[in-house]
Amino acid sequence: MSSGRKQYPFDLIEAKWQKIWDEQQTFRAWNPGEAVPPQHPFAQRHQGALPPKFYILDMFPYPSGAGLHVGHPEGYTATDILARYKRMQGYNVLHPMGWDAFGLPAEQYAIRTGQHPRKTTEANIATFKRQIQSLGFSYDWTREIDTTDPKYFKWSQWIFLQLYNSWFNPATNKAEPISTLHYPPHLTTDEEKRDYRDSKRLAYVAETPVNWCPELGTVLANEEVVDGKSEVGGFPVVRKPMRQWMLRITAYAEKLLNDLDTINWPDSLKEMQRNWIGRSEGAEVHFEIAPEVGRALPSAPRITVFTTRPDTLFGATYMVLSPEHKLVAELTTSAQRTAVEDYQKFAASKSDLERTELAKEKTGVFTGSYAINPVNNERIPIWIADYVLSTYGTGAIMAVPAHDERDLEFARKFNLPIKVVVQAPPGEESLGFIGNGTSIESGPITGLPTSEAKKKITAWLEEKSLGRKTINYKLRDWLFSRQRYWGEPFPIIWKRDSRGNLYHEALPESALPVLPPDLTDFKPTATGEPPLARAKDWVNLPDGSLRETNTMPQWAGSCWYYLRYLDPANDQTFADKSTEQYWMGTAPNAGGDSKTPVKPGVDLYVGGTEHAVLHLLYARFWHKVIFDLGHVSTAEPFFRLVNQGLILGEDGQKMSKSRGNVVNPDDILREFGADAFRLYEMFMGPLEMVKPWNTKGVEGVYRFLGRVWRLFIDEKSQVDFEQTLSTASTPSAALLDGLRLNPKIQDLQPSAAQLKVLHTAIKKVTDDMENLGFNTAISALMIFINEAMTWETLPKSVLIDFLKLLQPLAPHVAEELHLKLAASTTPLAYQPWPKFDPALLVESTIELPVQVNGKLRDLIKVPADASNTDVEKLALASEKVKAAIDGKTIKKVIVVPKKIVNIAVG
């Protein structure tokens, strides 16, 4: 790395401006009704009126011990550029930052060292904050939040109570207070009603198998388990049923799916959410169980299956239940009992990996029982096999081997009958055909195309009460409790009723926040009980009731943090109503006119794709619930979302410690400064693309900033400045005052050529800002500087406009040079964005390319206002064009005004 003379004194400049921004709260965003100090640049710019809002949000980081890597600031730089641009355009910009600080790493560290997670979290936050601030981002730090702060998680707990105290009313298609629930008449006792109520809540308790890692002594989320082992440490993970809190996200499946059409998100991301929700239309069909000689009828007389192809019902030749299906034991005949039980054990012992990715070979056993196919009364055998999942649909399928790949494979292996009931289109084999065709040998639906056949057979089933139309989702309810210390405690207590049964009750709002107890041992108990259970004094309440000892997952805090930024200090409510309406864009005073319509929700949210079906789905779900309950005013939280692409190491590989290709931003900043760092992160390529890091590239944009500096600063004073600096014991920002402006900079009228160069840049940069095309915006600024370097004189007004264009991208150096020009006391950050004047780009003569048969032959100069006929004449007069035509006949001449001439010859 070149460590020689600095291109410009970025270290002094950046420290100076970061201090000014911090002391003067330059980037503070103002809420409706807040008094803005008259000396604040916002007041100077807006004169008391609150302008339209613009809410620009980053995905807040988990403050890990490793500190920031170069991937973090990519998105942060992009949003900061836009925030600064929108501020100059006159918007009231909300651009906040905070810490998603609950989580497993801090807890694991605490278990190893005995150090309280609070301590490590505070230290990590301090590191992250220092690193982020050293990049000069224009965050409003008065709105900084920390999910582990009781003043914050009080409201996470409060939102949980909203979920707990509501149910999803299918009649109104929204969440409602639990008090609106009507009880079926057969429920008479309070306890029956309580159980019914608890079964309807959006937050409920269920016994579910979870990922238990004995080595770590904790339960893990699905995404923390890789190939049957813990992501951290690689320890084995087993499935273990535990009593868990669940959130009824499935009630919102349809809304979460449909409302994707109302938001401006990348298609790929919407598609991931659609696939995750996994809606499929089909039918439930009931199959009677065939009576067996000498055997009692099972408790349930029938088995219900889900199918998306009810039109193939006549081809159902057997039935498969998942090994965990409730009726398996009852359906199994004595002859088959050993085989079935062995198979159930075999299936249970398989890890998820074995059950899916590696399980190419179908396995299963016959139960000995038969079912009756309702459409033709045929007896079909009932098998169990682990290719049928207990968690999807009804956990049972009708098998149509002729028209389903998996059923076909299974039928061939176990010699089960195969019956073709769909005729494939001509040229395709009907056996094994899974597409849409024509029903054959299917009774009343024979001859119908697949879509018709589905409708008709479903109607027939409904009429005979043999089945009904159904929609199924892959989405499952959200497992919401963790056996961890470092998370939000639930605002829930447990009591015993008159029959001695435990039941749960919500704590009142006045009991919030529920603080975790102080512990020294953060490890869960050997029994799998959460670590909070150790704090006996905390768990046992004076009235004999017990506290819930599970904690919420890390996602809880990130589900709603964008709302807390609106009004972070409010201790009466999570966010003041009118403030919420202003920033989320529904209030009349949110500003906006026909030219600048205010969009609902967060205007721009930038982050990585890794949260596609986690945070981004969970947050939408919570938002919809509190929207239904009237606490927020939009149905969706994030109006526009952009994913930044991953930054790879110099070797083109994903950055990782083990590969040794991690770039530390601190090193880059020390060498080249924050402005160069910001510029490079954006200059690498389009924001959304994956791209490799190249430190040589940083030098390129650093040199560009050096050229900017040399254009503005007198060379002689620069030499003196460096002299002084080398002898100064402590370099101080005051030394910057000794630098003088380049004498070429004068107060004079710019030439037409200079204005043209300037306005070309204004147009390009403005357009690029709107499209987040920062790489090409930077190149436009480079072109401007390359031109300006050749000028004899530098009109001050042109340079001021250039600095305005530069400010969002490289704010420190832009502000410093602006101050030197002493053009205005208002900082650049609050100056109006330059306006592009198309008239200044008009040319009297333009150069037109002339093609013959699409091949470039000449460039001709024509008057800008020349008619098409004149242009055609000039083109045909060109010697080179004549040579290319060379006696051939001209079939057609196309003149695209101000673009091109093409002559077709033949």
Add this chain to the structure above:
RNA sequence: GCCGGUGUGGCGAAAUGGCAGACGCACAGGACUUAAAAUCCUGGGACCUUAACAAGUCGUGUCGGUUCGAGUCCGACCACCGGCACCA
């Protein structure tokens, strides 16, 4: 297997259907310098031809199509990256 994205110089990339390779990196040559660094200037897709200038041919993953004209639009395919994956 399914879904989404991406294929353009040595490299990162740019191009509302209209001069492919802007801008930058790396590289080469020159100026300045005792020298180096820094800076400034110049060059540059490949091939062919030329002493040189100039001219010519090919060129945006592959094959085809639409069009006066295709990196861009349409169809088929290939490769790489990301996500999902026995979801009936």
